[in-house]
Amino acid sequence: MNTNIVTAQRITTIVFLILFLAVFPLHARAAAISSLSDETLIRIKFDQKLGAQVTLTLPFHDENGKPVKLGDYFGQKPVILVLGYYGCPMLCTLVLNGAVESLHDLKLDLGNQFDVINVSIDPGEKPELAAAKKRIYIKRYGRRGAAEGWHFLTGEASAIKQLANEVGFRYAYDPRIKQYAHPSGIIVLTPEGKVARYFFGINYAPGELDTALREASVHKVGSPMEQLILLCFHYNPLTGKYGNLIMTLVRVGGVTTLLGMAAIIVVAAHRSRRQRVVRGLLSLAHNQWPRSSDPGPRTADDGQTTTNEQ
Numbered sequence: 118m119n120t121n122i123v124t125a126q127r128i129t130t131i132v133f134l135i136l137f138l139a140v141f142p143l144h145a146r147a148a149a150i151s152s153l154s155d156e157t158l159i160r161i162k163f164d165q166k167l168g169a170q171v172t173l174t175l176p177f178h179d180e181n182g183k184p185v186k187l188g189d190y191f192g193q194k195p196v197i198l199v200l201g202y203y204g205c206p207m208l209c210t211l212v213l214n215g216a217v218e219s220l221h222d223l224k225l226d227l228g229n230q231f232d233v234i235n236v237s238i239d240p241g242e243k244p245e246l247a248a249a250k251k252r253i254y255i256k257r258y259g260r261r262g263a264a265e266g267w268h269f270l271t272g273e274a275s276a277i278k279q280l281a282n283e284v285g286f287r288y289a290y291d292p293r294i295k296q297y298a299h300p301s302g303i304i305v306l307t308p309e310g311k312v313a314r315y316f317f318g319i320n321y322a323p324g325e326l327d328t329a330l331r332e333a334s335v336h337k338v339g340s341p342m343e344q345l346i347l348l349c350f351h352y353n354p355l356t357g358k359y360g361n362l363i364m365t366l367v368r369v370g371g372v373t374t375l376l377g378m379a380a381i382i383v384v385a386a387h388r389s390r391r392q393r394v395v396r397g398l399l400s401l402a403h404n405q406w407p408r409s410s411d412p413g414p415r416t417a418d419d420g421q422t423t424t425n426e427q
Contacts, residue, residue, distance in 0.1 A: 152293040152294075153289055157298075158289075158298060160287060161289055161298050161300060163287070163302060164285030164287060165285055165315055165341045165342070166283070166284060166312050167313070167314075167339065167340070167341065168311055168338045169283055169284065169285070169311065169312045170309075170310055171187065171283045171284060171306065171310045171311075172187065172279060173187050173188025173191055174188060175187040175272070175279060176272065176276055177236065177270040178244050178270065178271050179244065179268055179269070180248040180250075180251045180268070180269040180270075181244060182244040185270070187310075188310070190268055191306075191308060192308055193308055194230060194231050194232055194308055195230075195231045195306060195307055195330050195334045196231065196232045196234055196305070197216070197231065197232070197233045197234070197303055197304070197305055197306075197330075198234050198236065198284065198303065198304040198305075198306055199212065199213065199216060199233065199234070199235045199236070199304075200235075200281060200284070200286045200299070201235070202237045202238050202297055203237055203246045203269070204239065204246065205296070205297070206296075208301045208319060209301075211301070211319040212302070213254060215318075215319040215321055216233070216321065217257050219321040219322070220233070220326075221258060221260075222323035223323055223327050223330075225327060225331075227258060227260065227263045228260075228264070228265045228266025229262060229266070230330070231266070231330050232267070232268065233266065233267045233268070235267075235268065235270065236271075236277065236280060237269075237271045237272070237277070238277050238281060238288055238297055239297065240277060242271050244271055246271075248269070250269055251264075251267065251268075251269040255267060285312075286300065287299075300317070301318060302315060302316055302317040303315075303321065304316075305326075305329045305333050305339075307333045307338070308333075308336070309336070311336070311338065313329065313338045313339055314329040314332075314333065314339040314342075315341075317342060
């Protein structure tokens, strides 16, 4: 058997072995990571409740531990609401990073033309953790007056759940890994506390956010947005493990990548084999065809065949 074919078969076998070992252990690990079912995770998303009114009397504590009402931050300016939790090791931080980058590019000033309210969905988190998170992002934002307009709140489970329900923020706690699964995004509210616009994912176009804030400031409610589903703890960079829902995408992506690699290897091997065959045929033809520099036998004038003089 041609050595190129043997090599291609061996490489293909190795690729599929890697595929088997890479994909199926991931599924086994995922089952051991999260206690939430795929059905539960699929339901974790934003229900877009445009025009819905949040309850302004909901009680919370600010980053200094002071009791406050949600309505203390409404009345004059639009508000960006960010739900998550301060101890989140994954997308929650990416959401805040994306938010502060967008805010930094706005012409509008945080604390002047609009406020931002972060609310922890973990009732076990305390104001001290909220204060630490605030210091980080106020410094990153870097504009004067931001501390008066960016608030990091904690609260009891009942107030958190009510607020989350009112803005359509669906989440779940996984006791096995002690983390929350929740969608990623931010919500723009009008000065009176009505839901005006949703921004999904972890990156928010400054131009669109600027428009949403300006429209919310005049009590205008936007249109529904197509939702990019990103769940907190889909991938944990601290453990290198995946959640159940994302495993399907991981497996499909792994299969597609490795099959593509196998196809490339096989095609390359067969192409190499064809090239070797063509070179062999050309070499054979070259050896069999008389060379133009060799005049060959010649005939003398008397009709006798003579040889070249040496």
